[in-house]
């Protein structure tokens with residue numbers, strides 16, 4: 001029985017920090033359909049993101065805000081992550097197993113203020129070029145195959161989390177010679 005069940009609240013103590021080898025592993029596929037344990041763990045990860053964005057709970061429990069969390073960030077070797085983005089036009093929650101990038105735009109974008117990561121306790125300056133639009137095939141909490149089409153910020157977040165499943169950190173994409181250099185096919189996007 002996993003510690004990460006529906007009664008457990010993930011805190012920053014559970015978040016694996018850079019230096020732990022699991023952040024550099026290519027994670028194992030989750031057998032479909034997902035087990036009750038797989039589903040409870042993924043729900044627990046989504047709840048953490050919601051809690052981290054709630055000033056009350058985040059303040060009380062010292063949670064750092066995030067919009068994405070991958071399984072290896074809580075020590076699990078499973079290809080799954082959660083994304084939770086709440087903006088003026090509502091909230092978008094994703095809980096995905098075994099995501100696969102099936103297509104992407106040529107044009108690239110980046111967060112002008114750089115990227116942060118819950119497993120990285122330092123500011124790493126520089127632009128992280130990401131595809132502007134992506135199509136991802138994955139399995140949802142019920143084990144159904146879904147095709148997810150994203151552009152802009154949600155696409156950036158998904159790419160950041162899919163990288164985690166392959167042991168890639170956001171700063172691996174930052175140009176070593178000039179952190180603010182951009183590939184030719186990039187335009188600015190918040």
Ligand SMILES: CNC(=O)c1cccc(C)c1Nc1nc(N2CCN(c3ccccc3Cl)CC2)nc(N2CSC[C@H]2C(=O)NC)n1
Pocket residue numbers: 052053065066067068111113114115116117118123124156157160
């Ligand atoms: C170094 N400069 C920076 O970090 C950075 C600096 C400024 C702006 C941005 C936009 C930056 N970049 C960045 N900001 C975020 N947040 C903005 C604040 N927000 C949040 C905060 C409080 C309540 C609710 C919420 Cl929603 C939580 C999410 N998140 C990510 N990433 C990279 S993709 C995965 C995602 C992630 O969840 N990281 C933990 N990058």
Ligand code: NI
Pocket residue numbers: 116117118119160164
């Ligand atoms: Ni991260």
